[in-house]
Amino acid sequence: MFKFNFKKISTLPKNVLFLTIILVIAVLEIFLFLVFGGGANKIVSYFNNNNSFVGGIILFEGNNCPQCVTVDNYIKNNKLQDKVAFTRLEVFENKANAKMLEDKAKICGLDSSHIGVPFVWDNGHCIVGYVDVLKFFREKLAKKP
Helix, strand or coil, X not given: CCCCCHHHHHCCCHHHHHXXXXXXXXXXXXXXXXXXXXXXXHHHXXXXXXXXXXXXXXXXXXXXXXXXXXXXHHHHHCCHHHHXXXXXXXXXXXXXXXXXXXXXXXXXXXXXXXXXXXXXXXXXXXXXXXXXXXXXXXXXXXXXX
16 A cells, blocks of 8 residues: 655655645646646637638638529639639638628627628628629629739
8 A cells, every 4th residue: 555655745745745735736726727627728719710810811611501602603703712812711610710700890880699690701891791802803803904
């Protein structure tokens, strides 16, 4: 059976004993934060969210969204991605992208609970709905030589 020898601990210098106790407490707190505080999920989502520095024109879309398919067909048929620089972000299955969409809508003064896709963010301007999104991209194409 294991028997802990307290006499051995008492012979350690006080500063080493103090630092050891502090280290054990710190490791325990980090462990509890990661396991019970959702810290691991926050850390993973931070590193998985590589969209935090996306700038310029952003097209927010959703998988299986009929209006998004209409916009997607327009993009493909007109080879829009070769002519206009923009980033596409899927929001139905990607929570970080959905959060970014919500944040952009708030900047435009829109109620994020009523925002849908397709949605375009153009450096501070919001375009909502496939009719307006198609108009936006048509205007971008018309400006290209």
